[in-house]
Amino acid sequence: MNKMKTLLNGILKENPVLVLLLGTCPTLAVTADAKSALGMGAAAFFVLVGSNLVISLLRNIIPDKVRIPSYIVIIAGFVTIVEMLMHAFFPSIYEALGVFLSLIVVNCIILGRAEMFASKNKVVESIIDGVGMGIGFLFALLAMAVIREVFGAGSFFGMEIPFLKDYCFPILTSAPGGFFVFGLLIAAVNKFSTRKPKKEFGCEGCPSAATCGKTKCEKEAE
Amino acid sequence: MKNNSLKSIIVLSAICLVVALLLSAVNEVTAPLIAAAEQKAADGALLEVLPDATEFEAVEGEFPATVTEMKKDLGGSGFAFKLTASSSYSQSPLSIVLGIDNEGKITKMKIVNYAETKGNAADFEALFAGKDATMTDVVAGCTYTTNALKDAVKIAYDVFYEFADIEKSDEQKFQELYTAMMPSGTDKTGSYAMTQIELPEGVPASITAIYQPNTGIGYAMLGKSGETMLAIGVNAYGKVNYLSDLDGNDLLADAAYAQIITDAESAVPSIYTANNDSVIAKMVEKGIIASAAEAKTVDFGAVSNRVVAVYKVNGGTAYVANSEGFGGVLSVCYVFADNGAIVKYATLNHSEQDNEYAEMDYGTVIGFNSYPERFNGLTVDTITDDTLLIAGSTFTTTATKQCWNDIKAAYQILNGEAAQ
Numbered sequence A: 001m002n003k004m005k006t007l008l009n010g011i012l013k014e015n016p017v018l019v020l021l022l023g024t025c026p027t028l029a030v031t032a033d034a035k036s037a038l039g040m041g042a043a044a045f046f047v048l049v050g051s052n053l054v055i056s057l058l059r060n061i062i063p064d065k066v067r068i069p070s071y072i073v074i075i076a077g078f079v080t081i082v083e084m085l086m087h088a089f090f091p092s093i094y095e096a097l098g099v100f101l102s103l104i105v106v107n108c109i110i111l112g113r114a115e116m117f118a119s120k121n122k123v124v125e126s127i128i129d130g131v132g133m134g135i136g137f138l139f140a141l142l143a144m145a146v147i148r149e150v151f152g153a154g155s156f157f158g159m160e161i162p163f164l165k166d167y168c169f170p171i172l173t174s175a176p177g178g179f180f181v182f183g184l185l186i187a188a189v190n191k192f193s194t195r196k197p198k199k200e201f202g203c204e205g206c207p208s209a210a211t212c213g214k215t216k217c218e219k220e221a222e
Numbered sequence B: 001m002k003n004n005s006l007k008s009i010i011v012l013s014a015i016c017l018v019v020a021l022l023l024s025a026v027n028e029v030t031a032p033l034i035a036a037a038e039q040k041a042a043d044g045a046l047l048e049v050l051p052d053a054t055e056f057e058a059v060e061g062e063f064p065a066t067v068t069e070m071k072k073d074l075g076g077s078g079f080a081f082k083l084t085a086s087s088s089y090s091q092s093p094l095s096i097v098l099g100i101d102n103e104g105k106i107t108k109m110k111i112v113n114y115a116e117t118k119g120n121a122a123d124f125e126a127l128f129a130g131k132d133a134t135m136t137d138v139v140a141g142c143t144y145t146t147n148a149l150k151d152a153v154k155i156a157y158d159v160f161y162e163f164a165d166i167e168k169s170d171e172q173k174f175q176e177l178y179t180a181m182m183p184s185g186t187d188k189t190g191s192y193a194m195t196q197i198e199l200p201e202g203v204p205a206s207i208t209a210i211y212q213p214n215t216g217i218g219y220a221m222l223g224k225s226g227e228t229m230l231a232i233g234v235n236a237y238g239k240v241n242y243l244s245d246l247d248g249n250d251l252l253a254d255a256a257y258a259q260i261i262t263d264a265e266s267a268v269p270s271i272y273t274a275n276n277d278s279v280i281a282k283m284v285e286k287g288i289i290a291s292a293a294e295a296k297t298v299d300f301g302a303v304s305n306r307v308v309a310v311y312k313v314n315g316g317t318a319y320v321a322n323s324e325g326f327g328g329v330l331s332v333c334y335v336f337a338d339n340g341a342i343v344k345y346a347t348l349n350h351s352e353q354d355n356e357y358a359e360m361d362y363g364t365v366i367g368f369n370s371y372p373e374r375f376n377g378l379t380v381d382t383i384t385d386d387t388l389l390i391a392g393s394t395f396t397t398t399a400t401k402q403c404w405n406d407i408k409a410a411y412q413i414l415n416g417e418a419a420q
Helices: A003-011 A024-029 A034-057 A064-089 A091-097 A097-107 A106-118 A123-152 A162-166 A174-190 A214-221 B002-042 B045-051 B121-126 B144-163 B171-176 B255-285 B353-360 B397-416
Strands: B057-058 B069-074 B078-085 B094-103 B106-113 B194-198 B207-213 B218-225 B228-235 B240-245 B296-298 B307-313 B316-324 B331-335 B342-349
Touching: A003 A123, A024 A097, A024 A123, A024 A174, A034 A064, A034 A091, A034 A097, A034 A123, A064 A091, A064 A097, A064 A106, A064 B002, A064 B331, A091 A097, A091 B207, A097 A106, A106 A123, A106 B106, A123 A174, A214 B194, B045 B078, B045 B094, B045 B106, B069 B144, B078 B144, B094 B144, B106 B121, B121 B144, B171 B218, B218 B255, B228 B255, B255 B307, B255 B316, B255 B331, B255 B342, B307 B397, B316 B342, B316 B397, B331 B397
Parallel strands: none
Antiparallel strands: B057 B069, B069 B078, B078 B094, B094 B106, B194 B207, B207 B218, B218 B228, B228 B240, B296 B307, B307 B316, B316 B331, B331 B342
């Protein structure tokens, strides 16, 4: 049950893109069409699961002082593997993602999960967390890309939609349209989620407050 | 503390080492695939023009400047060329990728860089597809760009035949000899619009095909003597004035081929008679002569030019010459009196598209309007460019001028004057 909660956490309650507002840069950059969004989502998913797994395995070995460099090296290793595989097997998606594929290294979702979850939890939970967060990221990207592609370019995964093709809003496929759709999605998620945003910003308002130890530590310190 | 630092270093180094090992293992698998994919992308444009190709290999050689690259498909589907051509019109030169199959036909042309009118590139690509080295009905070359395109493709073909190691077909060789066979047979675009005509009955078996240019100024024949295929150029009167094998070696004076000359000439009369009858009918229609019986055919010798007929008529000699105007065949007739003065002029045939000119300007017999009147009483010696007053800026006026020049030459030959 707890595992299910961890999984759903990433997909809904702590959706990395739409609730935690992490990884905004690739979200805006690669969601002009659904195909590259799927590629990006899949790549990030793989890296997330892989790095969560490895970091969780090594969580008792990696000294605290060098944990960030270690995480970065591990994540970079996975990203480079994904990059090479994509270049070899899906060259068109590789081309479409461009520099954003390599930039998964510094994607804060991945480093965030490593620091926040994988370094503190058991292997199975970490994998589940990676899967959940990966799916959440993938879904958010896909939702945004589908909206932008369908209404901005009149096509769906590259297939033309007869009527919409002639009456689309090309601005949706460019940067301003990206922000617009992103904002709408966040608004929609906030509207329909049970958790209302706190007026005050602080650790209490953070969706990750439960897993993050900061509040607890501070309380203990008091 | 010291222990702790040491552990940090070891762990981080170990992680780096493991990751590096992993990466090198993955790279081992993906590197060749990536290299192949990149090569394929580089060949992408080549593949587009030669879709059946499997693998390209560069052909080495000294190419003209416009041919930047020639690649052979190892699968044997043909050759791909990268061409560059400056149209001298815009700043950015044309960049073309051209595929030519083993039969010498253009599989596809792709204009990669085209700085001229947008959208035209696709039209040109469509025009060139499926054409061969003769480039019949492709582009006229009226603009800088079309000229540049045409020249670039022509040069690519030269390179193709030099380096591709491919035998031209007999038909191609024959077509390329059109220029030699029919020096005046080009149409308005400078290419050869030849129509194969049905072999008349009684033509000797040694003549296997007869072609006639649209202007009707002679015949190009494909003959066979023993095993040798022969290209034969025959003028409108049925006189052979060109004979060679398909490699272009002149055989006209070779006694061994005397028989084929006789055969070729014997093939003409039946075709000629029909043509001749229609010319005479036109002359009657235009009022040059009163009745068909008046015209007596004069043979003015084996000169292959635009003169298709010379007749003795009442009061002089009529010369008929054909050329290719804008909309079709232009046929003009000059009548010289015995003293050399031009007494009659008529346009026997004019393109239907601009027929009003035929009636208004060039058309009628001397005495009815201004243009023919210029000739009235002049001789070949006194007609200059100024009296002719044709600049030759249009296809039709150029054709008119060509006709006059050839009639002048024919007149001089018939009257024992040296052609100028």
